Amino acid sequence: MAVDFSQELKDLRATMDSVRGVTDLDALTARIADLEKQAAAPDLWDDPDHAQQVTSSLSRANSERERVMGMDRRVEDLEVLVEMGEEEHDQATMEEAERELQKLKKDIGELEVRTLLSGEYDEREAVVTIRSGAGGVDAADFAEMLLRMYLRWAERHGYPTKVMDTSYAEEAGLKSATFEVNVPYAYGHLAVEGGTHRLVRISPFDNQGRRQTSFAAVEVIPLIESDDSIDIPENEIKVDVFRSSGPGGQSVNTTDSAVRMTHLPTGIVVSMQNEKSQIQNRAAALRVLQSRLLLLRKAEEAAAKKELAGDVKASWGDQMRSYVLNPYQMVKDLRTNHETGNPSAVFDGDIDDFIEAGIRWTVEQRKKDTAAASA
Known part of the structure; x- marks a missing residue:
């Protein structure tokens, strides 16, 4: 034609x-x-x-x-x-x-x-944390698959990334991982990836070959900048130091350079172990903690405004995307209904269409919320 x-x-x-x-x-x-x-x-x-x-x-x-x-x-x-x-x-x-x-x-x-990225923090670099959820070793393996997916996405675009913390599961995969994407508008693009991801497949860890459903949570926050007003009193922070470890619990560092920082009022915990020194890990952990507190503060302000307007809504729900490898092949976003029959490409970082659909969906939701608030 x-x-x-x-x-x-x-x-x-x-x-x-x-x-x-x-x-x-x-x-x-x-x-x-x-x-x-x-x-x-x-x-x-x-x-x-x-x-x-x-x-x-x-x-x-x-x-x-x-x-x-x-x-x-x-x-x-x-x-x-x-x-x-x-x-x-x-x-x-x-x-x-x-x-x-x-x-x-x-x-x-x-x-x-x-x-379309006109949100307050959309121009920022991003900090992404992936945590395994329900599903045992399959969930830990899924968390590692998602980490590779996002790192491959960034690599395809030439975006620099920095893995800040990895907590390995005992048998396979990851309990959690945190990484930065150091490019403008990384947060604006990746914010739509936040939520619960679900994987359905024949478990490679089940000797009876049964189908397993597992979950992983993705958190995306904007990276803090020097002019952001987030001051944390020293007495609100608990800092623990420990040795970095690799897969299977093996030690990869002979000194106590890894840092676990807990914000006592909120219970937010940040771990960093991939920098060379305890001082560097402490600084990196503090920056991520500040970023999470900044986003928490904005979320609380937004929730208060909605409550005052008499319009308290739930968020996207427990599952925002499903990755099905058995009995059929499909990845589907449950908010935008965007889907593809090629999960292999998705896990190799081909997620631009999902991100674009998510951004357009988010903009439409903002317009609807604005219209409802002014009605």
Whole structure:
């Protein structure tokens, strides 16, 4: 079936108009000019934390503007390519234009999703914690499968990650794991992955080959920044130190460098063992604890507002996604109804479609909540 380039290009231009409207290039350019002025100040590095904040913000703003402008140029280049191919009746040129069209549709779709990330912390880097739930050794194995899935997703995109803590189960898999995704908007993308994940399969650990259902919980929080006002009094923190351990309980560190930090008022526990020293692990644990407390505070504020409005709703529920390997092959998100019949690809990090559907679903939910609150 021949491609209707006229309609396809019209759709791409309409999407880019929407992206530019949300991005507000004029305001972004003005912000870049202001940040460049700050970055050029001779006393910038007198305050290293502020300097880092300015230079990082400038880099992100420049990247954002170039991403939009670069996509505009690609649409224009495709228009020229199609015009040349049609005028010269060149089949090879038209085939090249069709390949570029498919790439552009995918890239502009991703850019459009980025513009939907307007939450307070969406621009932040992310801290992800995976914990095995009900299901015994199968659940621990599932937790390890999910860790690999997210790390492979990040690797596919070239996003730097850092595994901060791993607690191995006795027989196989993980009790829990915590890692960072150190790229802007990591939290905005991965926040939709938070919740309970369910796996149904023939258990490789059951000598009778029975089908097993197991669960794992995924928690996603935004990484704390230096200007966030979360101060934790020393008397509210209990710190334990211990030796890092590997699979099967074997020791991988001969010193007590691992740190377990407990926030006494809330009972939140954070463990870190992957840094080289106790001081580094303590700093990393404190940063994650601050991030969790920040999110907890915002959640409590949001809950209070809903209660005042007389509109207290449940969250997504106990299960947000099912991974079924037997008696059929399917991964299905129970909120968005997005599904695929290729679990192997999903576990290898191919989850962009699930993330995009989750982001669009979240935006729609916010619109409905806003409309209900104003009604």
